[in-house]
Amino acid sequence: MGQHFKTAGKHIRRSPYQAFAAVVIIFITFFVATLLAILAYASYSTLRYFETKPQVIAFLKSEVVPDDIARLQKSLEEDPRVRDVRYVSKEQALEIYKDATSDNPLLSELVSPKVFPASLEFSIADLSFAEELIKEVEIQGTVDQVAFTASLGGSKNIGGVIENLRQISHYIRTGGLVILAFLSVSSLLILLVILSMRVASRKQEVEMLQLIGATPGFIRAPFIFEAIFYAVAGSFLGWIFGILIVLYSMPFLARYFGDVTFLPSEVSQLLILFGAILAAEILLAIILGIIGSSLAIRRYLKI
Amino acid sequence: MVKFEQVTKKFGQITALENVSSEIKKGEFVFITGPSGSGKTTLLRLLLREISPNKGKILIEGKDISTLRSSEIPFYRRKIGVVFQDFKLLADRTVYENVELVMEVSGEGQSAKRKINDALKQVGLAERANLFPRQLAGGEQQRTVLARALVAQPKLILADEPTGNLDPATARQIVSLIDQAAKNGTTVLMATHNADIVNSLKRRVIQLKQGKVVSDKASGKYQE
Numbered sequence: 001m002g003q004h005f006k007t008a009g010k011h012i013r014r015s016p017y018q019a020f021a022a023v024v025i026i027f028i029t030f031f032v033a034t035l036l037a038i039l040a041y042a043s044y045s046t047l048r049y050f051e052t053k054p055q056v057i058a059f060l061k062s063e064v065v066p067d068d069i070a071r072l073q074k075s076l077e078e079d080p081r082v083r084d085v086r087y088v089s090k091e092q093a094l095e096i097y098k099d100a101t102s103d104n105p106l107l108s109e110l111v112s113p114k115v116f117p118a119s120l121e122f123s124i125a126d127l128s129f130a131e132e133l134i135k136e137v138e139i140q141g142t143v144d145q146v147a148f149t150a151s152l153g154g155s156k157n158i159g160g161v162i163e164n165l166r167q168i169s170h171y172i173r174t175g176g177l178v179i180l181a182f183l184s185v186s187s188l189l190i191l192l193v194i195l196s197m198r199v200a201s202r203k204q205e206v207e208m209l210q211l212i213g214a215t216p217g218f219i220r221a222p223f224i225f226e227a228i229f230y231a232v233a234g235s236f237l238g239w240i241f242g243i244l245i246v247l248y249s250m251p252f253l254a255r256y257f258g259d260v261t262f263l264p265s266e267v268s269q270l271l272i273l274f275g276a277i278l279a280a281e282i283l284l285a286i287i288l289g290i291i292g293s294s295l296a297i298r299r300y301l302k303i
Numbered sequence: 304m305v306k307f308e309q310v311t312k313k314f315g316q317i318t319a320l321e322n323v324s325s326e327i328k329k330g331e332f333v334f335i336t337g338p339s340g341s342g343k344t345t346l347l348r349l350l351l352r353e354i355s356p357n358k359g360k361i362l363i364e365g366k367d368i369s370t371l372r373s374s375e376i377p378f379y380r381r382k383i384g385v386v387f388q389d390f391k392l393l394a395d396r397t398v399y400e401n402v403e404l405v406m407e408v409s410g411e412g413q414s415a416k417r418k419i420n421d422a423l424k425q426v427g428l429a430e431r432a433n434l435f436p437r438q439l440a441g442g443e444q445q446r447t448v449l450a451r452a453l454v455a456q457p458k459l460i461l462a463d464e465p466t467g468n469l470d471p472a473t474a475r476q477i478v479s480l481i482d483q484a485a486k487n488g489t490t491v492l493m494a495t496h497n498a499d500i501v502n503s504l505k506r507r508v509i510q511l512k513q514g515k516v517v518s519d520k521a522s523g524k525y526q527e
Contacts, residue, residue: 003407010395208391211351213381214408
């Protein structure tokens with residue numbers, strides 16, 4: 001094993017420009033991959049935030065009797081599209097108002113519970129149901145009006161929020177996968193070209209090794225280690241730069257996302273997320289390195 | 304040790320060897336002679352299992368090497384020492400490391416230090432072990448190749464025009480070293496068209512012409 005590392009090291013030192021080119025190409029791939037992974041996580045967190053937080057408030061008419069409220073609550077609870085239904089009485093609504101205006105007690109002193117309508121708050125299992133569900137609730141005789149609490153990217157209405165989320169999810173999932181696949185294939189091809197040049201320049205050595213009884217594994221090993229070095233170095237640098245960019249953009253992102261916890265707020269959770277991304281990228285890099293080098297040397301290893 | 308039974312090898316329409324039959328005993332030194340294109344190198348390549356015959360069998364210690372699986376070929380080749388006209392030394396390794404490579408390949412690595420030093424002493428290169436091939440003369444490079452061929456104590460040495468790039472005096476030194484290996488019990492097949500070498504050593508000569516054995520004489524003479 002040691003001698004293969006030594007040989008791989010010699011190959012790298014001897015052609016530093018090729019080595020640099022390989023690392024840079026892989027760096028670009030994994031830099032983008034890091035950003036996409038964090039965006040994917042943020043998009044997932046955002047969706048979860050909207051899914052788990054009460055998003056819809058159905059304000060009830062003041063003349064509605066408790067039986068009607070109970071009936072509507074039951075029908076919502078039985079609806080598979082609806083989660084976490086909660087009844088908020090006029091008094092509770094006043095408490096919420098007092099909490100929200102605690103910095104200005106005068107505002108709460110002027111109001112009584114009668115001003116606030118009772119309401120049913122609930123969240124939606126999947127945001128794609130939101131529009132139709134809200135329309136269904138709005139036409140209930142007990143409901144005065146329905147409000148949607150989400151706000152994202154400046155959109156205050158439900159259509160805008162859902163459209164934003166859909167677009168973000170779509171871009172990250174589909175676009176991200178396409179970009180990542182394209183960059184991965186490009187990296188693989190660059191690795192393949194660089195290692196093919198390496199193998200071609202050492203063709204005589206490969207032939208000689210075969211003639212003295214080296215196994216294909218023995219011949220392949222230094223080239224595989226070399227490719228893994230490029231891939232791991234490139235992916236590590238890509239990860240570092242990606243993380244730095246994300247951390248640098250945090251204040252702007254925080255403003256854009258508002259209350260949404262798009263990245264873990266605890267440092268340990270954040271480190272786990274970044275660590276998981278690094279581990280996945282290193283694994284992908286190793287796979288790319290192994291495939292690239294194996295393909296490059298394959299044609300010279302015909303016995 | 305080595306037996307050819309009606310061996311034929313074709314490359315497309317060209318017949319490189321045709322119905323070659325011969326037997327070589329253990330410890331025998333045999334010259335394979337003939338003009339360029341007579342099939343000498345093809346014969347050695349067949350023995351190295353670089354290529355397979357279209358017809359016939361090649362038996363090494365009674366085993367037909369055509370039946371070897373791909374995974375068995377490297378292990379078969381470790382029993383053979385090879386000497387090339389163009390040396391095939393690794394420029395970025397010292398004399399010692401070039402010889403050591405054979406031991407690394409067979410998994411002996413560091414434990415083979417004594418064998419490597421013995422092989423270098425045998426070819427008179429113990430003092431030059433730390434030099435790189437470019438720092439050596441042609442004869443010294445070929446002696447390095449010979450040390451590499453001898454270090455694993457092979458049963459068979461295949462030498463393909465080992466004196467082709469050497470001056471007559473150096474060529475004689477190299478052949479004398481190969482002959483010494485044969486005297487120690489190693490079977491040697493040496494392809495050459497150097498008549499001086501063949502005639503001075505008086506060993507068995509198998510002469511090929513257009514892929515056929517035209518003569519096979521113990522202590523034969525060869526005329527280019």
